[in-house]
Amino acid sequence: MKAPIQGAAICALFAGATPALADVSIMYPDWITALVEPAIEAYEAETGETVTSTRLPTDGYDRRIAVDLAAGTAADVVVLDSFMVAQLADAGYLASLDEQLADWDQYQQFMPALLDVTSFDGTAYALPVDTDVRMLWYNRSVFEEAGIEMPWTPETWDDVLETATTIKDETGIDYAFVLPAGTKQGEAATMQGFYMALLGADTAEGERNRLRNWEEGKWIADSPAIRQVAELYDEVYNQRELTEPSINYATDLGNATREALASNELGIFASGSWERSCLFNCNGVDIPSPEERAEIVGWTPWPSSGAEGAEQGANVSGGWAMGLNAGSGDMEAAKQLLTTIFDYDNFQPWVVDNGRMAVREDIAASEDFAANDYLAAVTELSANTTGRDTYPGYQVVSSLIQDMTGAILDGVPVDEALEEYREALVDEFGEDSVMTLD
Amino acid sequence: MRDPRSSWASPWLSGSIPVLVLAALPALLFVGVLLYFTLWAVVFSFTDLELFGRKATDWSFVGIENYERLFTRRGFLESLWTTLTFTFFSAIVGQSVLGFLLASTLRRYRGSMRGTIEVCLMLGWLLPDIVAAFLWSATTSKTGLVNQVILGPLGVEPVNFLNDYALQVVILANIWKGTAWSYLLYSAALDNVPGEVVEAAKVDGANGWQRTRRVILPIIKPHIGTNMLFITIWTFTYFPLIYAMTGGGPGSQTETLPIFLYQQSFSVGKLGYGSAISVAMLAIVGVMSIFYLRLLKEPK
Numbered sequence: 111m112k113a114p115i116q117g118a119a120i121c122a123l124f125a126g127a128t129p130a131l132a133d134v135s136i137m138y139p140d141w142i143t144a145l146v147e148p149a150i151e152a153y154e155a156e157t158g159e160t161v162t163s164t165r166l167p168t169d170g171y172d173r174r175i176a177v178d179l180a181a182g183t184a185a186d187v188v189v190l191d192s193f194m195v196a197q198l199a200d201a202g203y204l205a206s207l208d209e210q211l212a213d214w215d216q217y218q219q220f221m222p223a224l225l226d227v228t229s230f231d232g233t234a235y236a237l238p239v240d241t242d243v244r245m246l247w248y249n250r251s252v253f254e255e256a257g258i259e260m261p262w263t264p265e266t267w268d269d270v271l272e273t274a275t276t277i278k279d280e281t282g283i284d285y286a287f288v289l290p291a292g293t294k295q296g297e298a299a300t301m302q303g304f305y306m307a308l309l310g311a312d313t314a315e316g317e318r319n320r321l322r323n324w325e326e327g328k329w330i331a332d333s334p335a336i337r338q339v340a341e342l343y344d345e346v347y348n349q350r351e352l353t354e355p356s357i358n359y360a361t362d363l364g365n366a367t368r369e370a371l372a373s374n375e376l377g378i379f380a381s382g383s384w385e386r387s388c389l390f391n392c393n394g395v396d397i398p399s400p401e402e403r404a405e406i407v408g409w410t411p412w413p414s415s416g417a418e419g420a421e422q423g424a425n426v427s428g429g430w431a432m433g434l435n436a437g438s439g440d441m442e443a444a445k446q447l448l449t450t451i452f453d454y455d456n457f458q459p460w461v462v463d464n465g466r467m468a469v470r471e472d473i474a475a476s477e478d479f480a481a482n483d484y485l486a487a488v489t490e491l492s493a494n495t496t497g498r499d500t501y502p503g504y505q506v507v508s509s510l511i512q513d514m515t516g517a518i519l520d521g522v523p524v525d526e527a528l529e530e531y532r533e534a535l536v537d538e539f540g541e542d543s544v545m546t547l548d
Numbered sequence: 549m550r551d552p553r554s555s556w557a558s559p560w561l562s563g564s565i566p567v568l569v570l571a572a573l574p575a576l577l578f579v580g581v582l583l584y585f586t587l588w589a590v591v592f593s594f595t596d597l598e599l600f601g602r603k604a605t606d607w608s609f610v611g612i613e614n615y616e617r618l619f620t621r622r623g624f625l626e627s628l629w630t631t632l633t634f635t636f637f638s639a640i641v642g643q644s645v646l647g648f649l650l651a652s653t654l655r656r657y658r659g660s661m662r663g664t665i666e667v668c669l670m671l672g673w674l675l676p677d678i679v680a681a682f683l684w685s686a687t688t689s690k691t692g693l694v695n696q697v698i699l700g701p702l703g704v705e706p707v708n709f710l711n712d713y714a715l716q717v718v719i720l721a722n723i724w725k726g727t728a729w730s731y732l733l734y735s736a737a738l739d740n741v742p743g744e745v746v747e748a749a750k751v752d753g754a755n756g757w758q759r760t761r762r763v764i765l766p767i768i769k770p771h772i773g774t775n776m777l778f779i780t781i782w783t784f785t786y787f788p789l790i791y792a793m794t795g796g797g798p799g800s801q802t803e804t805l806p807i808f809l810y811q812q813s814f815s816v817g818k819l820g821y822g823s824a825i826s827v828a829m830l831a832i833v834g835v836m837s838i839f840y841l842r843l844l845k846e847p848k
Contacts, residue, residue, distance in 0.1 A: 176814075361710075
């Protein structure tokens, strides 16, 4: 009963802002421009219609798309981080693709495991754009200056901390080990930082290294694994001061790590497979050749905490996706734009050129994808990967994790930060939906 | 017999109820629009409404839970303190005092120097917040102007100001940004102080400080009150410059209430809690406004 009133109010408020029905609109983050723009041109050439496109900075994009969809002002075709799909679909903002794309002959090419990530209740609500794995990137010239042997193969967190400490002592740089933290970069802090450490924290038996226990249907407020990761943050930011916290809050967040790398102020950086191009330029504009880039940076899989039974190289995959606004004024046009973007001839070159991991069988099987060494290596990492706990509510849990890392970075003791995390989870989901692992 | 109280109204208006109602409609609409958003926030502050997920459509009333959490959970009180510090130092001490000093000093000068300084002051004010944020962040970075031109030659090790002195830097940036307003307002106020009064005080043997303290300040007191009212409200709710520069960080060092409100509402997605924060902010700003409005009243 409440929803229609609210909906009507929102409609009344924003009626003036809805774009004309004849046009089809799309909103996307800056980094994906090289995939979207050629398709827009192709669509316009074919249909004679204009596409209203909104290209936004990647920072803060998640919030904008969620607010737009909630307010009913979103574009017809929306690009979004895959972790948001379940939640936004649950709220009824996204159109079911199983229905919409049933007659599109390329739909079957998408890998079922990846469509799973963008599904809710067994129905796909978005097409995956890419998937990824995560690792530790390192700056070869900084390592050389600090006298660290390469290729670098740390086996425990302690190895990483020791290496970073050596870097700090030998070179005096500001960002010896950047472990993403805090609220400003949103999901990146949860995925590239907290979650990657979490997966290798405790014994791999019995799903202990997660934020949610799926069997019992509860969020995990406290566990040896979560505690260990919180202590790792404390070690990096407070005990050893391996990085100046401000890099997590930089004014020009997207460029901060890139600049730090270029000026050799960055030692180790916990991030993902996209950095192969994004550490230079996500859209591949004016960047060194793949060989030259491999001379500048190296990467290594995340080690485990060193605890008994903890797993080496465990990984979590995310990726971005593209869906259709359930409230779109012209679903047919929106669908056509979507399938133009994902058409093999537009999609495949982008995947290979940008070193993205394939989400379609036919792209994975294509010759130049298979011939790419880097893609072969990261695909190997994905043998042992998992998804995040994208049960509805994950967005809140992830934000609370970011809050927790921010608090630790602020000097709040680990025990206190964990207790506050537990309280916040109980506030949100109730005592019955929250548990503690011993 | 006619009610004498209504004698001010035109007989045509007061004679017909429908016309009266019709004439009142625009006013009601205006008041309604003003109250609409505030009421919206007040109502939702008692709910668990969220931005996405189930509670986006299926929310329920939770009583005063959100208000309790303002005091029992980390965030609100810390942010309130940060906001008060930011407002006190950047608006009240910085912009207002600096604006007054500049206005009283510069009025003695005419010509190009005054013009140049005025233009420089205005530039800070006119520059978009986001541009200003990038400028300040570049200037105070380790390789920025301050380190290169001032600290470097003095032999001081470069300092990453946004890391080590984040709150101080955003306070300075806001002083730079907002002083022009106070300067303009005080300049206009000082122009209205009658020269004879100041002259008379001078003849009576009052020195410069005494003339300012006992003659000029009392005359421009209403202007000071107005200015304080404006800049306090603006600064208390000021968002873009700090958000772009630091996003509230490092940690929560520069997390003022507007940023805290934004984070809770749109990152965590708790619109209900966010509404409670905004209602609390409204109350705080309201109390401050009353304080200043009392200051504005002429002493009888």
